[in-house]
Amino acid sequence: MEAPNPAVPWDRDELTVGDLATRSGVTVSALHFYERKGLITSRRTSGNQRRYRRETLRRVAFIRVSQRVGIPLADIGAALDTLPGDRTPTAKDWRRISQAWHDDLDARIEQLSRLRDHLTDCIGCGCLSLRRCALTNPHDALAEAGPGPRTLLVDGLEPDGA
Amino acid sequence: MEAPNPAVPWDRDELTVGDLATRSGVTVSALHFYERKGLITSRRTSGNQRRYRRETLRRVAFIRVSQRVGIPLADIGAALDTLPGDRTPTAKDWRRISQAWHDDLDARIEQLSRLRDHLTDCIGCGCLSLRRCALTNPHDALAEAGPGPRTLLVDGLEPDGA
């Protein structure tokens, strides 16, 4: 409840983009980028400069942590959109949306572990490319992930003698 | 030892790009792409068409398996470059270079697990953005990975009341 400045230029206890950059450890260009993507928002001063609420610091922290966990920005944005718009998010809110990342992480760890085990088998048998190897089997559930190949591998390698 | 054709057009037991595509499950455009990147090689017929040795089938299988494990093409290429150039790679050769992926996979699983455990802590404490949280600590070894931020987070969030 301090005296508000008359021409709304500098509401003290808002952050400039530079402040936010320094304190979040994210570059200014990245903050602009996040804003274009709708992950954070700002008001503008009479001089068209951005001013962020302090709460934004926590949002940016969440974004960075999420990226570190391997979540794409689009998904992070979708999660942030589930936060209440009418009030400042609480610890409980953050806890809720973090839980989703935890589950995601679990799933990815499991998937990588399965992949590793298959790879171990393949190393053991020395084939690493054949129809009896799970890694190259298009009917394996793992084959569904990832962009690109129509199918992973096809029969007929072994008899060709390569 | 069948009779070789006089004008070298079709050495029977080489593969056309279409053959290779069908049998490896990789599109023709991707094969062209791999070749531009030096991951596979071909000879050309008198009519400028590609002909692949059967061995290439195994190379392509290795490429796809490696991608599935999450290795970038550049690294796959580097690994393939360590294969002997003077003879057809043996199962032992493939075993050797696959072992590197296995170790890589192990390391990534471990890293993700650590990340998950940190996240669990953060969910527990409800902070998910503060200096006492390992996930946002720039001095954490995990912070070294990934492109972009100069540092992950900085002190002073908590007292600001966001």
Add this chain to the structure above:
DNA sequence: CTTTAACCTGAACCAAAGTTGAGGTCAACT
């Protein structure tokens, strides 16, 4: 001999997550 399928090259385009640069404005200090 003609038609069609497969092949060739090169250029343009896609997504993600930004960075870099040009050209211009705003704000604070001297």
Add this chain to the structure above:
DNA sequence: AGTTGACCTCAACTTTGGTTCAGGTTAAAG
């Protein structure tokens, strides 16, 4: 009043792993 330094926008460029398209050639089948 002038000079910094921080800010603004918009456009172009980066990397990775390809795809799609246009325009042209080759090869196999009828």
